[in-house]
Structure formats: structure tokens, C-alpha cells
Amino acid sequence: MTMVVDAPRDAAPVAAAVSRRQAMLALARFEAVRMARHPVTVAALLLYLGPWVWNLARPGADRYPVLHADMAMLQMAVMLVLGGAALVVANLAVLRERRHRTDAVSDLLVLPPTWRTGAFLLATLAPAALTLAVFAGQVLTLALLPGRAGRVDPFDVAIPAAIVAVLGVGGVLLGRVIRSPIVAPLVAVIFAAVGFVAVASVATGTTWGRLLPILPDDLPIALPWALLARPSGWHLAYLVGLTAVLVVVVLFHAGLRARAAVPALAAALAVTVGAGSVQLGQDDEILAARVAANDNPAPFQTCETRGQVTYCAFDDFTAWVPAWSRVVDDVVRLTPPGAVAAGPPLAVRQWVWSDRYPTFGGSFGPEWFEARSRTQRATDTAAGTPEAIPVGTAWGDEASAAAFAGGVAYRIVTGRAVTSSTTACGPRGALIVWLTGQANARTAAGLRQLDNQSSGALALVDYTIDNSLLVDDRAAGVGLALLERPPTEATALVATHWAELTAPGTTLEQAAQLLGVPAPPPADPSLDSKRCDS
């Protein structure tokens, strides 16, 4: 028997709306707490934060982050781990009623489906807020490191929370449209696939990857703030619009009246499409600045003098000068007095390969190397720091410390700076390898690492700049053998024979004899076509 029960006549509609709102908020609060402490959320937080904390806290960790580049790089992990978790958790929450076969019971409750769905949508703010707190904590930690470079973009701090909100609301939508719990994890995997394809394709100059929740950087190296083309504000607006579109679609599906849904959807779509298309544009001014900085970074830089050495760094990278100066001092300390006075006063200049970066590898002809050498020398001379030692926009890892120490050693031994592709042979090459490996523990570790990666010649390369120092394998062998000898003995030997070792006429065999290490194997004539710059 069915009975129709009319609402009591004296119940005012206003009171009903208030009680519905209160009920919705209560439900939202309940669901938010459940989402925040769901095992999947907890596991995702641990998986997201654990490796990051370990990489920062382990012995020998990289404490020289580039803030804007690191923040952009974390977005992928946020989308895959935290966003994926929000998607799955929100989806499971919406499907709970059906899973326990209580959906029929819920329909009898005072709260209509639209309001109940609204509660789930509000509850997805919990994972988003959690993400905002975690990410802000990460940024704050990085920003408090004395060696941080770059700047904090406030929009980029908010983007991860917006990514999680989009995916959480997406989970609610999927739960309402397709009532199977396999859909949410599958969509998380689809986001991973599209994310990888997008990151692989931004390097080709396309920008469609910005339509994903993440905003990928367009170069795989850290750029100075002045050369950055990140429409982060527009991207955040796009994400907010996208969230609004999904919210309206979900509510409409749950029974929101078209009179309210259509204008809301139109407004949300306008924001999404507008911001989404604006962010796809390339900033020509920035692209021109990148070309200019690639040839002449001096106008973007600040110079300071520490000891006898001038250091010129991009404005937001000056925090790295003390670390560079320590490496320079460590190398200079190993050379006899007067060795440094040979060339022009020591200087260090930061470069960045901001134009035509070969993301997929590439080969350049000798003319290109010649041109790059000339440009570098002209820039340094014009800026009053002739033969300045180049350094890139990566620091903190052992390999870049070794590459820089090699550049310093090359400058002291030969009196010239490393430009484009420079090959060192003979006793000078051996000396450069020894100075690099002896300077300090980090450069020594970096030298071992680069030696393991190199084949043919020991490559002291920093991938953020377009020049590289190669040490011929025979010369590198003598240098590595000298590193095996006790440091005090080796330092004394090098100081005694400095003049002979750096003289152009000395052969590698003579040098090995002077240094008391086994003579190198005879040169292989088939490999002898390599040109040596020293």
C-alpha cells in the first residue's frame, strides 16, 4: 500500500532550505574527514612525501634547489599520486551507497540527491586542502634553504591543490555516471599515460600539454626567472574553470534544474575556454629574451667579487655564489702560488642553454662550435671578465660540482676558459683530472660518476650549458692514477713540477715519470684524429 504524505503546512520553505544546507554541510564534513583519513589518501601522502624528504635529508643531498623549476617538476608527482588518490577516494565515497546496496534507503532521506552530491563535491576540498598544506610546506622548506635559487610563483603554489580538486571532482562525476569502481583507477592510469606523452611532446614546441591539469615546463633544464614562460595564473584560472564545469555537470546529472545549471555552465565554460586558450600562446618577448641570453647573459646578471674572483650569476641565482667560490678556492689551493696569476684575473660567469636546447640529443657541426666559442669570448671580454669560467643552472649534485671544478682547473692550467667543445690532452689533461678529483669530496664523487658514464674520453659536462670539457682517455688515466697516491705526496709533486707539467712541450710519458705513476698505454693511432685544444 502506498501512502502520500504531504509536508506539514506550517513548515516554512526557508526553514527547509536552512536545514538542508545544514544537513549538506554535516554530510560534507563527515565525508571530508573520511576522505582525508582514507587508507588510499594516507598511502598516497607517504608515497609522495617519503622520497622527497629522503632526497632532501639523506647524507650528500642536493640542497641547491631552483624553486620555480622544482615546483613545476613536482606537479607530475602531485597529479599521479595525490590526484590519483583523490580520484579513487572520491569515486569510492560516491559508490559506497551502491556497494552496500543502501542507495534505495538514501532516496528516502530528507536530503535530495542534488544536495547529497553537493556534499560529496564539497568534501573533495579536503584532499585539495591537504595538498595545499603539504605543497606549501615543501615550498617553504625549499625556500628556507640558504642555497635556494629561483623565485616562488604564488600561482604555482596553488596549482597542485587545483589539480587535486579537478581530479577529486572528476572522481565524483565518474561515480555518478559509470557505477563501476574500475573506472577511477583506469582514469588515473590514463592521466599518467597522457602526462608522459605531454611531457615528451612539450619539448617539440607544442603546448597542448598545458591543457592537462599539470603545467609542464617547456625545457628540461632550469631557466632563470627572467627567461621563464609559465602562464601559471592563466593555468590556475583554467583549472578553477574546469573544476566549476565538472561541478555543474555533476549537479545537473544529480537533478539540478536547467534554469540554474545552464547559466552556471556557460560561465564556467567561458572561464575554462578563455583561460585555457590564453595559456596556450607563446610569449614572443620571452622567446626573444631567451635567444639574447643564450648569446649574452651579462645584461640579466649581477656580479660580485669574493677574494680575487668575480662571480656573475643570473639575478635569482646569486645564492649559489658561495658554493661556487668554495670549489674555486679548493682548486686554487692545490696549485702553487703564482699559478693563478698567469692569465687574466679569475672570473666565473653563469650561462644557460636557453635557445635551441637539444632535448632529444643532436649533433652540431664544427662551425657551430666555432661560432659559440667566439660568442662566449666576445661576451666575456665586453663584460670585463675575459676568459670567465662557465657554470650552468644546475648545482647541488656531485656531477655538476665536478664539471665546474674541471672548468676551473682548465682555466688555471691553460689560462683559457672552456668554450663550446674543448678537449684537453697530455700532462695538462692529467693535471685537470687530478685537480678535479682532489679538490673536495663532492668533486671527487662527481668525477667517479662522470668517469663511469663516459666512453672514449672523460667528459666533464654540465647539461644546462652548451659547452663541455673532454679529457683524452690516456691523460685521464694518468690523472686518475695520481689520485690513487697519498694526497700530500701528490700535491707536493704537482707543486714541484708545475712548470713542466703545464708547458705545452711535455709529453704524457714524461709527466707520468715526474709524478711517479705508471706510464699510460701507447696511443692508439686509429683514435688519434681527435683535436686537442691544449
Place this chain on the structure above:
Amino acid sequence: MRLVTVGVAAAVPAIRAVRWLPPVGGLLVGYAMVGLPAAVSGPSSPELLVILLRLAAVCAGLAVGFLLDDPSRPTTLTSPTPAWLPLAARLGAGAVVLAAWWWATLATALAAAGPASVVLPRGDLTLETAAVVAVAVAAGTLVWRRSARGSVGLVAAPVFLAAVVVAALLPDRVALLAAPGAPTWDAAHDRWMVVLIGAGTGALLAATWSPVSPRRTTAAASG
């Protein structure tokens, strides 16, 4: 002879009771991950193809968990066949579908790689997918043991995805995800073999091991 009769009697309804839509949907999404980029953008780099093949294998792993979903479990728990028999029947039927799916997916990937496909080692990639599926089967079987109401994929899927994230985070020394042509490829595939054997053993134990031996139950019942 009786054993065979019982086996068939238990297996046929078990396979007929499988809800095929979620697992097959998962496999189709996995195939699309490799097939769609190949159809849209032509030849891809081997590195990207290997990533996409691995993500397709993750989809297959998700599908396996939902293959074990059995809402009728509360009513079939009391049937006089070993509990693992319907499970084995489902997995056997799933294995046939999975094998066909993997053959098609790998063939599409090799076609998409074009002339660069020589650097894609089919055997090693198949080993990876088999190991991923074995991990999913192990996770699914563990959940299946404990779910009296028969919803396995729901719990197994997040557990499996967490395992995938952990595998992606492994440090270089014990990494599983090597790039094609990297010097660590061979060592990584020795580890994949260990994963395959470990997960297979785990699944077997989870499906058949019982803390109380049947004889003791009988003795206790009669005593």
C-alpha cells in the same frame, strides 16, 4: 574421473559468472594507450612506447582484480568443491583473454615503433607484463581470501596501484623500470623474473593455503 567431473561442474558456472565488462573495459583502455598514440601521431620513440606498454600492463593488472569480483560468493562458499577451484577457473579463462590482448598490444607497439622496433625486446617486455599481472593476481587473491562478499577489485586496485608507484620509486641500485638500451636493462629483468616467481608463489599460497589442515577439522568434528 570423479575429480574431472567435479572440476568441470565447478569451473563452468564459475566462468559463466564472471562479470566480463570491467576487466575487458580495462584491457581495451590498455590497448588504446598504445594504439591511440600510434594511430594519431605515427611512429613514437622506443622510450615512450616502453612507458606506454608498461602503463597498458598496469591497466591489465587492474583488470585482473575485477576479474575476481564474485558477488555470488556468499552463496557459493558452502559448495563442496575446494575454494580455489572456481578461482583457478576464472584466472585460467582470464589468462586466455590476457594472452590474446598482450599479443595484439605488443604487435601494435612494434608496428608503431617502425624500424626502431628492433631495440624493443619482446621477451623482456612480455616478462615485465607477466610479472605485473602476477603481482595483480597475488594482490587479488589475498583480497579474495578475506572478502566474504566477493568484491575483490575494489580493494585490490588501490593496493596494486600503490605497488606500481613503489616500483617506480625504487632507487637505481634495485630499479625495475629500465629504459630500452640502458646498461641496467638486463639486471632489471633478472629482478622482474624474481618478482614474477615471488608473486606467482604468493598467489598460489594465498589461494590454497589453509591455516587448519582438513584432517584436523575432520578429527575435531568427529571428536
